[in-house]
Amino acid sequence: MGWHLQYHYRLRLFSIRSTIDFVGLWEVIHNAHFNSIEFEVIKNQTGLNGFKISAKEWTERTNAVGLVIKTGRYVGNYAHSDFAFEFGSWISANFKLYFIREF
Template sequence: MTASKEIVVLTETVRVQQDDYISLTDIAKYRNADDPRFVIQNWMRTGFTVEFLGIWEQLNNPDFNRVEFEAVRNESGSNAFVMTPTKWASLTNAIGVVSKSGRYGGTYAHKDIAFEFASWV
């Protein structure tokens, strides 16, 4: 992924990739500029989010691991449940949310998912 453009939303500059993946990290900075990853993790641990991500993946990803998704869904919402973008992708073979390190790094999501995240923030 390489940054193709930036848009300004309220007070934040948000990176958008050529393949319609939007930076969740940049969106999360609106709530917590110092540690946006915690905003993303809190969103990902809710039962609603896990359900939403699972439905999106089932519609858009033929390689989605539905068996592992069921295990994640059963755990979601509990007080001890923790989910990160990297963990989600590795467990379920997800493509809708991706984390990248280095230049232009951060957590990116397909625009459908990014808009849902933005409405939660």
């Protein structure tokens, strides 16, 4: 997948209501400093045609800790394993069924 498509996919993923609901609930449970007011603003905008939010913008606006965005020499986006399981089950029915049967 080319860089442009990867970037578009990442932006699109955070524009989906179920993604915002999941990461928001995870942050409420695990992060005492989570900005719930800003989360509600983002949640209300989710689904609008012009709405886009990057993982970096999400972490900055909500004070989220479940995603870590690194720039510079060790660039990358890192997520808690709970996010990986959720997104994996969303993308692949095979992964979801395997995960359910194993755990």
